Amino acid sequence: MLTCKKSFSNIHGNSTEAINFAYPHAKPTAFGILVAATLLTVCTLPVQAALPAPPSPVSEQSIQNTVWRLQNWTRPDNSIRAVPPEEIPATLEFASENTIIGYTGCNTISGKYSFPQDNLSIQTASMGRRACFTLPDSRFEREYARALGTIAQSRMLAGSPRRLQMILSSGERLEFLPLQHNTVGQANSALRVTQERIRNTKWTLKSWKPANGDMRPLPTGEKALSFNFFDQGRADGYTGCNAMQASYTFADGKLSIQPGVTTLMVCEETSRDPQGNRIRDNSSYILERDYLNALSQIKTADIQIASSTSQQLRLTLDNRDTLEFERSPGWMTEAFN
Template sequence: MFTKKFSTALALLFGALLSLAACVPAETPNQPPTAEPVAQATATEAVTSTEAVTSTEAVTSTEAVTSTEAVTESTGAMLSVEALKNATYSGIYEEPVMLTDGVYEGGDPAAPYSLHYMDNSTIFGDLDGDGVDDAVVFLQDSGGGTAAFIYVAAQLNQGGEPVDAGAVMVDDRVQFKAAAIENGQVNVEVTTRGPGDADCCASYLTHKTYALQEGKLAETSSGDAEPVRVSAAELDGTSWRLVELGENEPVADDVEITIAFAGDQLSGKGGCNNYNGSFTLDDVNPFAIAIGPLASTRMLCPDPAGGLESAYFDALGQASLWGYDFGNLVISHGSGEGRKLLRFTAQPTEETMAAPTDSLTGVTWQWVGLTDPMQQVTIDSPESYTLTFLDDGSIQIHADCNEATASYTASADGGIEVTPGVTTLALCGPESRSEELIQKLGFAARYFFQDGHLFIDMMADGGTLEFQP
């Protein structure tokens, strides 16, 4: 059971993701009477698709900055997250309420309810045209049931102090792919329910827009186009860096752990070793994810990178759900009280992972390294050890002073099997690795690409061969 001090954002994400997993209808929460909603404006101010900020793009608008930064204008006025966590909010209940350290609790023991500030979600930008950055806050209203109603609330900046400008309910148990303030409007990309969705399980994406009307926040458009169902295409071509292994488990800046998606494949850096694998999303619930066996290089990794890498690989192996978190990616793993969230921030995709079977052929690969549990070896003369994969399923091998052939089969998920064939038997000298290369190819089990290099993993932790084009 989540405690009051548990991160509100994580609590919301756990609730939303667990609801998606269970897909049970919402229970009616205990709630006080709600305020009358502000009338909606016409959709003439609807945000266009080009205005929406995707999860892989940085918010470049000069009006929008992240919630981790203090906002300072020429006047010296600024709004702080601390002030917003202790501000007054209206438009949610009959009367305005004041948060204390991000929380408001009301009702009685038999029918309690609470309002929580959602961490890491606040955005800043000018809402009222005075040239000073205001704030938009996202709040979660819970009343004891499974429902979790999300509100978007505006706080205007008056001399560095937040002034309430109302709130509007977005929906129950939804995820936000992106949010930004642009040209005085609040643009969000958020999940919504579509055909076949239960109350618990919004699996479509839509855009909504909010703006001030007579000094109060109002919804000015809802869904500028038909909602689009979430699919693997949402992840395709994206690249992310891990920032948290779990609640209060940040990843140090000098440890690089990444994940990138291409088609049904994923790859990245585990903090020390490179890795790759495949993943699938459930047909009924596209936020349910299964990550297949991972293949990785086998370098010995000192702590802290080694320990983090081991925990990260274990977490990916237990992954069950993924989701959006205001421009971040989260992956849920574990079960029960041991359930945790991996949290990633978006990063530019510098390399596009090519389809494996298309990349083996048409290139002559030079052997540059060998990594196994006991050693890491750099090959002195890579040009003396080469592989050329042919479309007919054969491999031409140049191994120092010897020439060899082999046959291979490779699958799109990274599996490979190599059968050595005819080999010349010249004596190449005591430092040659001719025989070693040919023998190790016979134990090939998996292959993947990282930063333009080909990696071939051998069976039973036998190590990894690395090749460059």
């Protein structure tokens, strides 16, 4: 590496001084003047910034089991189209067996992906039918699904984090960021429950962990406990024995639920011991009573997002019990269309 120890401002273009600067004991000759001029040129070259890494092609191996959030949608004239906010993002998951699972910010879409001629191709097969009130405009869902089916070129853009870019046949550009650093099934940070995030969602209770750490047994299948959030603070659910109607509100950002039983099924069961004596089992009644009480004693509520279709609602109660619900697919479309 060449080191220049004398300030260039002290060299006024005199070849003798230039030679003395480069080689203090050399005599000025034509060759020496040429060498000195070359050295001066090298010393004064500006330092070039490192060029950004070029985009890399997308392959099946590089994209399988990754989840992405739509960040930018750029039109051919470089104007920006509005996309769903980060709180309710439009997402894209490349699942196993070449399955594509997406979320529009309102409905789920599904389909397949492949790599004909080494270029990403997506075929969307179905989309939910829930009415949407949180999207940038009413056409977004339809045009997002259309865009995914018209990819002309796909590539990974270097950076931290790297970005997935899709260039459509129309010249539009979709740019995605990895969702939670991209490992499907990896534990992700919790999102605070808000009215926008929970409205029009269905949940099934999967675990109930009391403060003492022992898991409480829960019914499954048709008897599973559930809770569903509608518009305008309306809700309903199932207690394992009876249907319920409920309401919910947000005060100072805190979720509050007011549940109530609407059917009058008898929740105790009877059986007989080997001697023929009747045995009453009140466990269903006790579970219903405790479930209704739990829903009215919520201290904190958050949502864990493992992928675009795997979400958990976690309720922590005043008594430190923890209830974890799994989001149910689909929705009762007749109520919203």
